[in-house]
Amino acid sequence: DAKTTQPPSMDCAEGRAANLPCNHSTISGNEYVYWYRQIHSQGPQYIIHGLKNNETNEMASLIITEDRKSSTLILPHATLRDTAVYYCIVRVGGYSTLTFGKGTMLLVSP
Amino acid sequence: GAVVSQHPSWVICKSGTSVKIECRSLDFQATTMFWYRQFPKQSLMLMATSNEGSKATYEQGVEKDKFLINHASLTLSTLTVTSAHPEDSSFYICSAPTSFLYNEQFFGPGTRLTVL
Numbered sequence: 079d080a081k082t083t084q085p086p087s088m089d090c091a092e093g094r095a096a097n098l099p100c101n102h103s104t105i106s107g108n109e110y111v112y113w114y115r116q117i118h119s120q121g122p123q124y125i126i127h128g129l130k131n132n133e134t135n136e137m138a139s140l141i142i143t144e145d146r147k148s149s150t151l152i153l154p155h156a157t158l159r160d161t162a163v164y165y166c167i168v169r170v171g172g173y174s175t176l177t178f179g180k181g182t183m184l185l186v187s188p
Numbered sequence: 189g190a191v192v193s194q195h196p197s198w199v200i201c202k203s204g205t206s207v208k209i210e211c212r213s214l215d216f217q218a219t220t221m222f223w224y225r226q227f228p229k230q231s232l233m234l235m236a237t238s239n240e241g242s243k244a245t246y247e248q249g250v251e252k253d254k255f256l257i258n259h260a261s262l263t264l265s266t267l268t269v270t271s272a273h274p275e276d277s278s279f280y281i282c283s284a285p286t287s288f289l290y291n292e293q294f295f296g297p298g299t300r301l302t303v304l
Contacts, residue, residue, distance in 0.1 A: 121281045121295030122232065175222060176283075176293060178232040
């Protein structure tokens with residue numbers, strides 16, 4: 079699976095949009111971009127995934143650049159409960175394993 | 189979304205004892221489940237892949253005789269830490285991919301193991 083690079087930490091004010099970047103310059107054509115998050119002392123939670131088109135669900139939006147070498151996860155109105163470590167993972171679809179990097183620690187403050 | 193449970197949520201045991209952790213898929217069947225370990229301030233590391241009705245597949249460096257995995261049914265996988273030592277203290281998390289939600293894996297809440 080392709081390697082990803084994320085900033086170690088980010089801050090966001092409550093109510094504002096949180097934009098979390100991820101670089102994956104070695105991504106292959108059949109690899110998807112996945113985002114998970116892990117709130118302290120809990121199991122990871124799936125957020126969203128995409129191949130090349132932008133995706134949106136009730137939790138977040140995923141913007142993938144045209145060359146697919148980077149992506150941005152957008153939490154449109156961050157709340158205190160969004161404070162977590164966010165993992166960007168690139169992998170081939172199906173029942174393959176997830177390889178977790180160090181992720182980005184997002185701190186949402188009042 | 190699909191639900192994966194783990195039991196117990198935390199356990200404290202003495203060095204040398206064995207501890208069993210259960211992972212259940214509550215509303216879907218999982219022929220495959222994954223076991224991860226997470227040390228403090230570190231990321232999740234895959235330990236093994238549990239396959240229903242067959243032997244588990246262990247990642248490099250994970251002792252299969254120490255971390256026994258049994259996947260006896262389509263909704264239950266167990267991880268037994270045998271002869272636990274303080275260095276086995278960690279956060280153990282299982283996950284299961286679903287068939288009806290393409291590509292998503294659902295994680296259990298984790299089990300905090302402390303070996304004294």
